[in-house]
Amino acid sequence: xxxxxxxxxNREADMIYGRVDLGRFINYVMxxxxxxxxEKVVYGALDKxxxxxxxxxxxxxxxxxxxASPLLEVASKRVGGANYQVPREVRPERQFxxxxxxxxxxxxxxxxxxxxxxxxxxxxxxxxxxxxxxxxKQDTHRMAEAxxxxxxxxx
Numbered sequence: 013x014x015x016x017x018x019x020x021x022n023r024e025a026d027m028i029y030g031r032v033d034l035g036r037f038i039n040y041v042m043x044x045x046x047x048x049x050x051e052k053v054v055y056g057a058l059d060k061x062x063x064x065x066x067x068x069x070x071x072x073x074x075x076x077x078x079x080a081s082p083l084l085e086v087a088s089k090r091v092g093g094a095n096y097q098v099p100r101e102v103r104p105e106r107q108f109x110x111x112x113x114x115x116x117x118x119x120x121x122x123x124x125x126x127x128x129x130x131x132x133x134x135x136x137x138x139x140x141x142x143x144x145x146x147x148x149k150q151d152t153h154r155m156a157e158a159x160x161x162x163x164x165x166x167x
Contacts, residue, residue, distance in 0.1 A: 028055060029070055033108065040112045056128030061136060076138035080111035080145045084156035089165050098165045099156035118144035
């Protein structure tokens with residue numbers, strides 16, 4: 013059987029910074045097709061980061077994505093009637109998706125502040141290697157480490 017062909021999408025860069033990864037991040041923030049609202053939230057968060065750090069908000073964004081990206085995860089594999097959690101490396105595309113997902117879940121989970129402020133707080137925390145998204149990454153790594161004995165089941 014032939015290997016499945018991978019189709020690469022041409023991603024749109026964001027309006028202000030001209031970065032593809034930030035454009036993708038905006039698309040993940042977006043709900044119900046309201047892109048302008050998502051852009052306001054993300055750019056508002058970057059402005060707040062700029063006020064707080066007095067530096068480049070894109071550097072903070074990149075560092076947060078790098079810190080929140082997992083290197084290992086577990087995948088369920090059925091061997092001889094038993095399911096094993098087999099550790100495996102995470103592809104770069106999936107690393108980005110998981111990092112974005114965990115940061116957004118952590119930001120949306122907070123209460124009592126505007127979304128731009130919550131997102132800015134979570135990005136700052138992730139860039140300093142703390143916060144809920146980093147905790148989720150560490151839990152994932154801990155799970156993969158605990159199941160290292162089943163690594164020989166990986167294909």
